[in-house]
Amino acid sequence: MSFELETAANRETLRRVAIDPVSRVEGHGKVTLLLDEAGHVKEARLHIVEFRGFEKFIQGRPYWEVPVMVQRLCGICPVSHHLAAAKALDPVVGALRITPTAEKIRRLMHYGQILQSHALHFFHLSSPDLLFGFESPVQQRNIVGVAATHPEVARQGVLLRKFGQEVIRITAGKRVHGTGAVPGGVNKSLTAAERDELLADADQMIAWSRNAVHLARRLHESERALYDEFGLFRSHLFSLVRADGAMDLYDGHLRLRDARGHIVRDAIPCADYEQHIVEEVKPWSYMKFPFMQDLGPEKGWYKVGPLARVQNCDFIPSPLAEIERQAFIAHGEGEPVHAPLAYHWARMIEMLHAAEVIRSLLDDPDLLSDQRMSEGTRGREGVGIIEAPRGTLIHHYRVGEDDLVSYCNLIVSTTHNNQAMNEAVRQVARRYLDGRQLTEGLLNHIEVAIRAFDPCLSCATHALGKMPLAVELLAADGSLADRAVTGS
Amino acid sequence: MTRQFLLDGQPVPFEDGQSILEAARQAGHYIPSLCWHKDFPAHGSCKLCIVKAAGRHVSACATPAREGWEVESNTPEMNGERRGLLQMLFVEGNHFCPSCEKSGNCELQALGYEYEMLSPRFRHFYPERPVDASHPDVLLDFNRCIFCELCVRASRDVDGKAVFALTGRGIDKHLVVNAESGRLADTDFSKDDLAAHICPVGVILHKGPGFAVPIGERDYDRESIRQKKLRDEEASS
Ligand code: SF4
Ligand code: FES
Numbered sequence: 001m002s003f004e005l006e007t008a009a010n011r012e013t014l015r016r017v018a019i020d021p022v023s024r025v026e027g028h029g030k031v032t033l034l035l036d037e038a039g040h041v042k043e044a045r046l047h048i049v050e051f052r053g054f055e056k057f058i059q060g061r062p063y064w065e066v067p068v069m070v071q072r073l074c075g076i077c078p079v080s081h082h083l084a085a086a087k088a089l090d091p092v093v094g095a096l097r098i099t100p101t102a103e104k105i106r107r108l109m110h111y112g113q114i115l116q117s118h119a120l121h122f123f124h125l126s127s128p129d130l131l132f133g134f135e136s137p138v139q140q141r142n143i144v145g146v147a148a149t150h151p152e153v154a155r156q157g158v159l160l161r162k163f164g165q166e167v168i169r170i171t172a173g174k175r176v177h178g179t180g181a182v183p184g185g186v187n188k189s190l191t192a193a194e195r196d197e198l199l200a201d202a203d204q205m206i207a208w209s210r211n212a213v214h215l216a217r218r219l220h221e222s223e224r225a226l227y228d229e230f231g232l233f234r235s236h237l238f239s240l241v242r243a244d245g246a247m248d249l250y251d252g253h254l255r256l257r258d259a260r261g262h263i264v265r266d267a268i269p270c271a272d273y274e275q276h277i278v279e280e281v282k283p284w285s286y287m288k289f290p291f292m293q294d295l296g297p298e299k300g301w302y303k304v305g306p307l308a309r310v311q312n313c314d315f316i317p318s319p320l321a322e323i324e325r326q327a328f329i330a331h332g333e334g335e336p337v338h339a340p341l342a343y344h345w346a347r348m349i350e351m352l353h354a355a356e357v358i359r360s361l362l363d364d365p366d367l368l369s370d371q372r373m374s375e376g377t378r379g380r381e382g383v384g385i386i387e388a389p390r391g392t393l394i395h396h397y398r399v400g401e402d403d404l405v406s407y408c409n410l411i412v413s414t415t416h417n418n419q420a421m422n423e424a425v426r427q428v429a430r431r432y433l434d435g436r437q438l439t440e441g442l443l444n445h446i447e448v449a450i451r452a453f454d455p456c457l458s459c460a461t462h463a464l465g466k467m468p469l470a471v472e473l474l475a476a477d478g479s480l481a482d483r484a485v486t487g488s
Numbered sequence: 489m490t491r492q493f494l495l496d497g498q499p500v501p502f503e504d505g506q507s508i509l510e511a512a513r514q515a516g517h518y519i520p521s522l523c524w525h526k527d528f529p530a531h532g533s534c535k536l537c538i539v540k541a542a543g544r545h546v547s548a549c550a551t552p553a554r555e556g557w558e559v560e561s562n563t564p565e566m567n568g569e570r571r572g573l574l575q576m577l578f579v580e581g582n583h584f585c586p587s588c589e590k591s592g593n594c595e596l597q598a599l600g601y602e603y604e605m606l607s608p609r610f611r612h613f614y615p616e617r618p619v620d621a622s623h624p625d626v627l628l629d630f631n632r633c634i635f636c637e638l639c640v641r642a643s644r645d646v647d648g649k650a651v652f653a654l655t656g657r658g659i660d661k662h663l664v665v666n667a668e669s670g671r672l673a674d675t676d677f678s679k680d681d682l683a684a685h686i687c688p689v690g691v692i693l694h695k696g697p698g699f700a701v702p703i704g705e706r707d708y709d710r711e712s713i714r715q716k717k718l719r720d721e722e723a724s725s
Binding site: 062065068183188400402 | 629
């Protein structure tokens with residue numbers, strides 16, 4: 001079932017449609033569809049060209065440079081790479097445990113990133129589709145359109161994001177590409193003034209995040225049939241959880257649930273990830289397909305990110321978000337929710353959790369302490385895993401005697417979701433596009449499905465509602481049959 | 489009677505044998521420099537100190553001051569020359585400031601800011617220059633070398649070791665380590681040498697500290713290179 005529509009028979013005779021977003025530094029994504037004469041979808045693929053060269057580039061560089069350098073990997077979640085690299089390199093300086101101050105400042109930075117990224121995704125990138133409909137006029141489908149019809153929603157979205165950015169600035173030293181986390185700890189504590197600056201707004205952020213959860217939930221419930229079915233496919237769920245099963249986005253061990261919600265792998269130490277996850281290469285995509293080794297490529301793939309995390313944990317350790325999680329779980333009526341559009345609701349629950357974590361961390365006097373660094377017997381290898389806004393992010397390094405990185409392996413969130421996103425694209429293609437005249441609105445359905453996962457490429461191509469795509473329909477003989485340009 | 493010249497219209501006193509640059513700095517006027525160091529003879533290679541003296545372009549570090557000269561330094565013309573020189577230095581090596589640990593303490597970067605270098609202007613050369621991490625305490629990242637020879641001079645003239653040398657010409661010019669293997673570990677270089685502390689950019693780096701001092705709290709985050717150099721001058725006199 002899962003690989004149906006991945007490769008069509010007699011491909012040469014089919015008509016090819018490409019949805020090809022403009023290439024950006026974060027990667028270049030495109031969707032290709034093969035249609036037969038009657039317009040039936042025979043093949044649907046999402047290809048993403050990731051900038052994998054980075055792993056090579058890092059080799060031969062001094063290890064202490066890595067947490068700063070890897071922020072260049074991704075223009076939209078640099079903090080996640082920064083922290084994952086620092087975590088991976090802690091053991092290299094012998095910091096098997098970092099100080100409470102270091103851990104709390106890193107957590108604060110991370111939850112600030114979650115907050116700003118989730119706010120950006122929901123309000124700027126997705127709310128136009130969700131509020132106005134997938135086939136609404138292109139001109140309206142952006143944050144400016146939202147501001148015109150829902151000014152308070154837009155305002156809260158913008159300010160939530162700004163608050164997250166302030167948390168990052170204060171913990172990392174800069175709003176983008178800071179240097180806060182270093183192998184062994186952090187290089188900067190908070191001053192009382194900085195803490196108070198954040199405290200002044202922290203409660204408001206919780207209240208607004210709660211509104212956002214309720215908005216996402218209302219949207220979902222108001223069109224249940226659409227939200228529950230759109231692009232639906234079932235898969236395993238994968239994420240970090242805390243030792244006691246709580247949601248933890250900064251640290252923990254790895255857990256896998258099956259599509260019916262049973263825990264099938266648990267308490268996998270981060271350092272052992274390689275024994276469990278392997279990546280398959282397919283000739284048609286530069287992005288690899290990870291899966292759980294012992295389950296095999298057909299059955300062992302999974303989804304990551306908010307939808308997986310909210311359901312993979314046993315509870316959320318902050319009161320308001322936990323109430324929302326329970327409502328979300330109740331929506332599934334005993335089954336896990338697999339609907340891609342439910343990512344939005346789950347994402348907002350996480351944003352609320354992030355706001356609550358930030359608020360409670362700010363009361364902690366350790367943030368102001370100067371016990372920032374620890375060290376011990378030097379190590380040569382480390383794995384750092386973090387739940388980035390988009391899902392599980394794995395950094396793995398080996399460092400030679402000479403302090404230069406000799407090996408680097410990265411598995412980024414979007415890669416984990418590769419099979420899942422392809423699956424969603426196929427479901428949507430089958431359900432909405434099959435046998436119909438393709439229009440911009442119909443093609444936007446495919447993007448709506450991809451966007452639900454918040455892959456790296458969506459931000460780059462969809463800033464301010466613009467997703468400039470050239471869509472070309474080629475006839476079986478390769479000649480241009482039709483052409484549409486969207487969103488530019 | 490003290491003698492003097494005019495720097496951008498202001499009188500600057502000087503002693504016999506003093507260069508324009510030294511006299512200017514002593515009098516509290518900033519002329520930029522990269523390869524010049526007060527403890528070494530002038531080197532005259534970077535040309536950042538370029539001024540117009542008696543109508544001619546000269547290196548202020550290598551040109552003795554003369555009574556009655558009119559010297560132009562802080563003018564749009566001279567500063568434009570300097571910006572062009574900086575732009576050339578930036579494309580000649582691999583200067584990737586965002587992930588360079590010297591960022592904020594680097595004189596080349598600070599001068600880029602001081603002279604409002606907003607674009608690379610020229611095409612990058614992207615030379616291949618592998619790092620030398622063989623030494624236990626010090627890393628050499630040749631990517632950022634600007635060939636000022638301060639390390640060469642410090643090692644030879646002060647440390648008495650001659651660990652470094654420049655070799656090759658023109659575009660092939662590069663810094664080498666004086667050892668059969670070419671590796672720093674195979675020399676008697678020590679992290680306490682003057683040469684280990686003199687590089688104005690990010691080539692000769694002590695292993696470990698990296699980003700321990702946050703960006704934002706570094707030398708040239710606090711003050712401009714102009715202010716810092718003048719303050720250093722005052723402190724040493
Ligand atoms: S290593 Fe530094 S001090 Fe030595 S020549 Fe190069 S830039 Fe100058
Ligand atoms: S400082 Fe005068 S040439 Fe370099």
